[in-house]
Amino acid sequence: MATSLLSVGLLGLLVFLLGGNVSRERGSVIKTQHEAEGDPASPLRKAIRAHGNCIEYAPMLSLMILAVGLRSPLLPTWIAAVMLAAVASRYAHAIGVLTGASVYKANPLKFVGAAGTYLTGALLSVILIWRAAALF
DSSP states (O other): OHHHHHHHHHHHHHHHHHHHHHHHHHHTOSSOHHHHHHOTTSHHHHHHHHHHHHHHHHHHHHHHHHHHHHHOSSOOHHHHHHHHHHHHHHHHHHHHHHHSSOSSSOOHHHHHHHHHHHHHHHHHHHHHHHHHHTTO
16 A cells, blocks of 8 residues: 555656646746747746646546555555556656657657556556456
8 A cells, every 4th residue: 555655646746746847937938928838849838748748647547556555455566566667657758748859759758658657557457457357
């Protein structure tokens, strides 16, 4: 259960750090905010996209991680590793978006983060289905 709580706490922290970064970037925009949001290379656009993408995945990952953790307080090591890999994937993706040349340009961290999110999310889904099937 400790790994579940740590994972969800780290995902929550990422959401709020990225949200704070959007507010900070909005306050530092020199040209109009509309122009900055439209430029795929602007720090504001990258901040908005990193936060938005995190919000798309963090809630579902958090729910699945908590559900797995509640069902199995003493997690097998490999399941704990999947949870932490999901968190690391979200952080990698956010860093990739924020440090990339543009929100549209390919970036190894964005790729690793997205691929890791899909893989760990699918694994967590299968774990939950498997655990649910055992209850029938």
